[in-house]
Amino acid sequence: xxxxxxxxxxxxxxxxxxxxxxxxxxxxxxxxxxxxxxxxxxxxxxxxxxxxxxxxxxxxxxxxxxxxxxxxxxxxxxxxxxxxxxxxxxxxxxxxxxxxxxxxxxxxxxxxxxxxxxxxxxxxxxxxxxxxxxxxxxxxxxxxxxxxxxxxxxxxxxxxxxxxxxxxxxxxxxxxxxxxxxxxxxxxxxxxxxxxxxxxxxxxxxxxxxxxxxxxxxxxxxxxxxxxxxxxxxxxxxxxxxxxxxxxxxxxxxxxxxxxxxxxxxxxxxxxx
Amino acid sequence: xxxxxxxxxxxxxxxxxxxxxxxxxxxxxxxxxxxxxxxxxxxxxxxxxxxxxxxxxxxxxxxxxxxxxxxxxxxxxxxxxxxxxxxxxxxxxxxxxxxxxxxxxxxxxxxxxxxxxxxxxxxxxxxxxxxxxxxxxxxxxxxxxxxxxxxxxxxxxxxxxxxxxxxxxxxxxxxxxxxxxxxxxxxxxxxxxxxxxxxxxxxxxxxxxxxxxxxxxxxxxxxxxxxxxxxxxxxxxxxxxxxxxxxxxxxxxxxxxxxxxxxxx
Amino acid sequence: xxxxxxxxxxxxxxxxxxxxxxxxxxxxxxxxxxxxxxxxxxxxxxxxxxxxxxxxxxxxxxxxxxxxxxxxxxxxxxxxxxxxxxxxxxxxxxxxxxxxxxxxxxxxxxxxxxxxxxxxxxxxxxxxxxxxxxxxxxxxxxxxxxxxxxxxxxxxxxxxxxxxxxxxxxxxxxxxxxxxxxxxxxxxxxxxxxxxxxxxxxxxxxxxxxxxxxxxxxxxxxxxxxxxxxxxxxxxxxxxxxxxxxxxxxxxxxxxxxxxxxxxxxxxxxxxxxxxxxxxxxxxxxxxxxxxxxxxxxxxxxxxxxxxxxxxxx
Numbered sequence: 001x002x003x004x005x006x007x008x009x010x011x012x013x014x015x016x017x018x019x020x021x022x023x024x025x026x027x028x029x030x031x032x033x034x035x036x037x038x039x040x041x042x043x044x045x046x047x048x049x050x051x052x053x054x055x056x057x058x059x060x061x062x063x064x065x066x067x068x069x070x071x072x073x074x075x076x077x078x079x080x081x082x083x084x085x086x087x088x089x090x091x092x093x094x095x096x097x098x099x100x101x102x103x104x105x106x107x108x109x110x111x112x113x114x115x116x117x118x119x120x121x122x123x124x125x126x127x128x129x130x131x132x133x134x135x136x137x138x139x140x141x142x143x144x145x146x147x148x149x150x151x152x153x154x155x156x157x158x159x160x161x162x163x164x165x166x167x168x169x170x171x172x173x174x175x176x177x178x179x180x181x182x183x184x185x186x187x188x189x190x191x192x193x194x195x196x197x198x199x200x201x202x203x204x205x206x207x208x209x210x211x212x213x214x215x216x217x218x219x220x221x222x223x224x225x226x227x228x229x230x231x232x233x234x235x236x237x238x239x240x241x242x243x244x245x246x247x248x249x250x251x252x253x254x255x256x257x258x259x260x261x262x263x264x265x266x267x268x269x270x271x272x273x
Numbered sequence: 274x275x276x277x278x279x280x281x282x283x284x285x286x287x288x289x290x291x292x293x294x295x296x297x298x299x300x301x302x303x304x305x306x307x308x309x310x311x312x313x314x315x316x317x318x319x320x321x322x323x324x325x326x327x328x329x330x331x332x333x334x335x336x337x338x339x340x341x342x343x344x345x346x347x348x349x350x351x352x353x354x355x356x357x358x359x360x361x362x363x364x365x366x367x368x369x370x371x372x373x374x375x376x377x378x379x380x381x382x383x384x385x386x387x388x389x390x391x392x393x394x395x396x397x398x399x400x401x402x403x404x405x406x407x408x409x410x411x412x413x414x415x416x417x418x419x420x421x422x423x424x425x426x427x428x429x430x431x432x433x434x435x436x437x438x439x440x441x442x443x444x445x446x447x448x449x450x451x452x453x454x455x456x457x458x459x460x461x462x463x464x465x466x467x468x469x470x471x472x473x474x475x476x477x478x479x480x481x482x483x484x485x486x487x488x489x490x491x492x493x494x495x496x497x498x499x500x501x502x503x504x505x506x507x508x509x510x511x512x513x514x515x516x517x518x519x520x521x522x523x524x525x526x527x528x529x530x531x532x533x534x535x536x537x538x
Numbered sequence: 539x540x541x542x543x544x545x546x547x548x549x550x551x552x553x554x555x556x557x558x559x560x561x562x563x564x565x566x567x568x569x570x571x572x573x574x575x576x577x578x579x580x581x582x583x584x585x586x587x588x589x590x591x592x593x594x595x596x597x598x599x600x601x602x603x604x605x606x607x608x609x610x611x612x613x614x615x616x617x618x619x620x621x622x623x624x625x626x627x628x629x630x631x632x633x634x635x636x637x638x639x640x641x642x643x644x645x646x647x648x649x650x651x652x653x654x655x656x657x658x659x660x661x662x663x664x665x666x667x668x669x670x671x672x673x674x675x676x677x678x679x680x681x682x683x684x685x686x687x688x689x690x691x692x693x694x695x696x697x698x699x700x701x702x703x704x705x706x707x708x709x710x711x712x713x714x715x716x717x718x719x720x721x722x723x724x725x726x727x728x729x730x731x732x733x734x735x736x737x738x739x740x741x742x743x744x745x746x747x748x749x750x751x752x753x754x755x756x757x758x759x760x761x762x763x764x765x766x767x768x769x770x771x772x773x774x775x776x777x778x779x780x781x782x783x784x785x786x787x788x789x790x791x792x793x794x795x796x797x798x799x800x801x802x803x804x805x806x807x808x809x810x811x812x813x814x815x816x817x818x819x820x821x822x823x824x825x826x827x828x829x830x831x832x833x834x835x836x837x838x839x840x841x842x843x844x845x846x847x848x849x850x851x852x
Contacts, residue, residue, distance in 0.1 A: 056426075056427050058426050058427065080427070082427035084423035084427070085423075087423070092472070094297070094470070094471035094474060094477055094480040095297075095416065095420065095475065095477055096475045096476060099476070103413060103420075106413055107413050107417030107424070107430070108413070108414060108425065108429055109414075110412075110413070111409065111410060111412065112409050112412045113412070113413060137475070140420065155424070296636060299636075301585070301636060301638065302584070302588070304639075305588075305639065305642065351579055351756040354585070354588050354749075354752045355752060355756070355814050357588070357748065358745075358746050358748050358753075358811075359749075359811040362749070362801075362803055362804045362808065363804070365746075366801065369800065379653065379654075383649075383650040383653070383654075458646060458650070460639070460642070460643055460646070461647065464636065464639040464640060468636050504651055505650045505651060505654045507646070507647055507650035508647045508650045508654075509647070511643050511647015511650065512644060512648075514640070514643050514647075515640050515644035518636075522626075
């Protein structure tokens with residue numbers, strides 16, 4: 001879990017974003033190195049989606065700079081692959097999983113796609129990379145949540161991006177499927193030399209694979225290795241009141257202390273249906 | 274009669290292709306509203322003595338841009354509903370100002386495929402080609418953004434611009450089809466066949482071809498039945514579309530009774 | 539002043555019996571449509587509401603064919619259509635667009651046939667115009683009690699359903715969790731919608747009745763966030779549009795030399811449309827003057843509560 005010494009692919013400096021007059025991100029700075037696995041951790045509403053959208057160029061920011069490979073981010077960027085938050089798909093939609101993956105290659109281009117050999121090969125390779133060969137011909141809308149997640153990842157990596165952004169990919173998955181996705185992403189990060197920036201509200205599933213963490217709270221961010229950030233002093237400063245960080249059997253508990261031990265609450269792993 | 278067949282065939286092809294995207298993007302309401310907007314245009318052209326096709330095209334485009342713009346700020350369905358009734362009411366006034374009231378309303382709303390003259394063929398064919406060209410050009414962004422707007426947006430496809438572009442295609446398709454099957458019935462033709470087609474295949478290009486085929490059968494049989502019975506074409510189009518939708522639903526239920534299985538493709 | 543009023547309200551306006559009937563029927567259907575419409579807009583069922591208007595077009599033209607009064611067909615087939623739409627899954631968010639569209643398309647087809655038969659088999663002229671665009675000045679005064687009765691029925695239905703309807707509008711899952719028979723509420727609401735649409739079909743015609751259902755409600759929902767106020771405001775806007783529309787149509791008889799009055803429905807729809815357009819800027823102005831108080835509270839993270847969710851662990 002040590003930060004690699006590689007040159008940063010993404011640098012965010014003093015980024016501030018307001019949504020309808022409310023400051024959602026306040027002077028956020030962090031960087032992501034090539035091939036690094038970074039977890040973007042924060043509660044619902046902490047600004048994770050806004051931050052990812054800003055990096056993608058889908059959200060205007062008030063101030064600050066976003067650099068990709070040392071250059072200011074351009075409008076349309078093929079260096080970034082994106083997996084949005086859970087999307088609701090019509091089960092009857094006439095589109096196979098492989099069609100959606102193929103659109104990751106050229107979905108923004110005009111004209112009808114030609115079924116060239118290289119395009120087919122790229123689709124096959126992407127499906128294989130996420131272990132989705134067996135359901136490539138099924139309709140996307142009829143896949144399970146975990147399967148859809150894999151297809152969306154295949155869609156995002158087919159254009160060979162340098163940075164992969166994922167918005168809460170684990171939110172709607174059970175523990176087991178979540179672990180599979182995390183393992184898959186870690187493998188993709190090493191094999192394809194792509195940096196991963198993944199947002200989540202749970203830190204523990206990411207601990208085995210995460211190189212760095214960006215912790216968002218109150219619109220501000222702390223970043224560094226897990227050991228540097230997930231500490232009582234750092235998180236207490238971020239939240240503006242005292243929190244305790246406890247490590248139990250290799251898992252991390254962030255506990256909000258409030259007026260003594262009586263109100264101490266521990267959050268626990270949630271296993272959504 | 275030969276003219277009727279030619280025009281009806283072009284209409285079916287356009288309705289099948291554009292309808293595929295209407296169903297994919299869940300744009301049934303705009304697809305219903307824009308033809309009604311075009312009705313006002315035809316009525317206005319009638320009063321002012323202009324070419325009806327020009328009136329239709331202009332007003333259909335106006336309705337498309339109006340729905341896109343109003344829907345951007347407020348609720349899309351509300352904007353669509355209100356734009357729709359406003360255009361209809363305006364159409365009623367224009368028809369009221371002109372002399373021919375009753376039959377004109379009827380044929381504009383419900384169609385008059387048997388009365389197509391040969392000098393109308395060329396402009397209709399032109400619009401059809403324009404429409405097909407636009408669909409082909411936007412094919413991939415339309416498919417991508419119909420899965421999720423964010424996916425397209427992340428690749429630099431602006432959802433609002435694409436939405437308006439699609440509404441404009443819808444308007445072009447409408448303008449050429451209204452004089453043939455009427456403002457109210459082009460909608461049936463854009464919904465029934467594609468909805469049925471998607472039950473049978475999961476591949477987008479195959480679904481489009483199938484949708485065109487079903488639309489062709491619908492239109493041809495409607496014309497033949499209407500010719501034989503003297504009943505309005507629109508009635509047969511509406512009923513055939515509903516039947517093909519029901520068939521598609523039944524097939525879906527029969528072929529995959531469980532949660533999911535792989536598609537046929 | 540007296541001259542201005544006289545110019546605005548033509549002599550004979552109040553003493554004309556068709557006008558009085560029009561004001562009663564128009565007012566009644568405007569209020570019912572507005573109240574039902576607020577829920578229609580909040581539930582995102584504008585398209586379903588509009589589809590019901592086309593169903594009632596078929597009903598109206600069918601009733602005319604059988605020699606019954608249009609209102610029987612408007613309301614009767616509307617209720618049948620409501621049932622069909624529910625049965626084929628209009629309630630599900632996915633695919634409801636399509637199911638609605640198919641019902642709509644099929645009923646337009648039927649309407650086309652009925653209107654055709656109306657114009658060929660019977661000597662009635664103007665059936666198309668009467669059914670589609672309304673003929674409020676030619677309604678017999680004996681219809682008024684029926685309209686008022688049906689209007690009251692729709693209002694009572696909404697009143698009885700008020701709380702479960704509101705809950706299932708905000709969150710269907712919450713309603714189910716509370717034991718609300720969500721589906722039944724949906725069906726009854728669709729029936730209320732069919733009643734409202736049937737009544738306004740009489741006033742401004744079947745294919746325009748969407749305007750009375752959606753317009754005032756959409757404007758009201760933009761202007762106030764409180765449901766009670768929006769019901770009142772929508773009713774007010776609907777009434778205003780209806781009555782001013784009737785007045786203008788009556789006046790328009792003298793506007794041109796040929797003495798051909800413009801249709802009432804045009805005025806009503808145009809007024810409603812302008813109310814809706816004006817409601818956007820008005821709402822933005824209000825929001826600006828209210829400052830940011832109406833904004834949702836900032837994220838819960840900063841709230842000093844015992845539960846600090848982001849964390850993980852355990």
